[in-house]
Amino acid sequence: MSIKGKAYLMGAFEHPLRDAPDTSTPQLHAECARGALIDAGLTKDDVDGYFCAGDAPGFGGLSMVDYMGLKNVRHLDSTETGGSSYIVHVGHAAQAIAAGKCSVALITLAGRPRHGGRRPGAGMAPGGGGGLTDGPPEAGFENIYGGSTHNTYGMCAMRHMHQYGTTSEQLAWIKVAASHHAQWNAHAMLREVVTVEEVLASPIIASPLHRLDCCVISDGGGAVIVVSPEVARSLKRPLVKIIGSAEAPKGPRGGGGLDLTFSAGAWSGPAAFAEAGVTPADIKYASIYDSFTITVLMQLEDLGFCAKGEGGKFVADGALISGVGKLPFNTDGGGLCNNHPTNRGGITKVIEAVRQLRGEAHPKVQVPSCDLAIAHGTGGSLGARHGAATLIMERE
The missing domain is CATH 3.40.47.10 (Thiolase/Chalcone synthase)
Incomplete structure (x- = not known):
């Protein structure tokens, strides 16, 4: 099934902080979500799909849906592909919308690698992979060679x-x-x-x-909103079609x-x-x-x-x-x-x-x-x- 023209990017927000010593990772996620919803002209009650990756704390999507008070979510996706996760998520959100699984998908990223430190035993943090607190799955196979x-x-x-x-x-x-x-x-x-x-x-x-x-390595994060064509045309924002x-x-x-x-x-x-x-x-x-x-x-x-x-x-x-x-x-x-x-x-x-x-x-x-x-x-x-x-x- 092609997703061409079946979903739109209608909200986008980049957190202004690059150093966040006094802001928790869940708070950064929530602030990014709020910024993207405001940008789109939506509220958290409109969100019925939520997407995140391994940077989300706790049980990932389950924890963040609860923390952010997203009461109407009926579709979750926590696909983890390192730095490409969020581009993957936009595609997955478009697929879910085309399949009728949700109509307003929220995607958030946030982290504090400048303050989180490295978890004991964690492996290397690839440039496009896990953060400073997340050793990648391949660490046990390849770190012994000094990678x-x-x-x-x-x-x-x-x-x-x-x-x-x-x-x-x-x-x-x-x-x-x-x-x-x-x-x-x-x-x-x-x-x-x-x-x-x-x-x-x-x-x-x-x-x-x-x-x-x-x-560079920074704290901070961002969020985007992907919506159905019907929702997109009801909003007063420029239309960006996937x-x-x-x-x-x-x-x-x-x-x-x-x-x-x-x-x-x-x-x-x-x-x-x-x-x-x-x-x-x-x-x-x-x-x-x-x-x-x-x-x-x-x-x-x-x-x-x-x-x-x-x-x-x-x-x-x-x-x-x-x-x-x-x-x-x-x-x-x-x-x-x-x-x-x-x-x-x-x-x-x-x-x-x-x-x-x-x-x-x-x-x-x-x-x-x-x-x-x-x-x-x-x-x-x-x-x-x-x-x-x-x-x-x-x-x-």
Whole structure:
């Protein structure tokens, strides 16, 4: 069953906090939910579907429905795919709405990795996976080999450079573009515009990745509201229609045949484009998961914005800067500069895409006549097993 045109994104809210020492994780979830409902023009009593992932405390959806006083929920989904969870959830919400399981779906993310610490015995926290308090399921299999967030992504970058001639200078352009956008975001953690030279001069964290190739870690969160067409047309908000969605896993298959130069987006991307009936050339704005600069480069290739191995040339010389380049990306500053709440930045990608399609992004980064956008994310680790999710949205 296709979900094309069967659900709309009508509420979006990004929590303004990046450091929340005095706010609990459930409170952050609730504040994000309230903000998204206000944005949509709805109340909590309208919500009949709730979606969350592993960042939700207690019994996840069961606990949060009770905490937030959601009395009319008849559909729950707590799918966990790391940083891509929330892009997956938008697709699942559209499916549930199309199947008649709910008509107003609330999706929330929140966390406090800057204050939560690491649970004893927890494994590494992948750039697109569990937060600092959540060891991923694969930890028991792979941590004995010394894997960490940074060096697994570093492996991907090193292999891409070896195989395709990609350079650190080309990766640095991704950070430069993010910083050009973040300067206009009052809530961004890093608002200073940086140069390629400054990225390359920052300390090596996991060769060949520098400190400025890595995302920030922030407290905070966000929420979005997905509704049926009937509900959407009753609200006084711009209509953002969901027209394509797909998800896919990728793993080492027992330790053999793991190609480090591509992600699961190589499968989720084409499937989402096929459902939407559009091509990468049609996209006006791209929200791309950016745990590291190499994450962005590989996903742009896998989604079809350029050929495999051509990502370095594609992103160079300001190609991702709004108003300058051919594909504006992450105009809020993304995970590289704005925020990366609880190591799960997928929902922020959807939020900024909604802003762009509504024409509500900052005037300095708003894409003119933005009528088609993509949000794409990964969860897990590109250097090991992970999943990807792709969402295509259209302004109606």
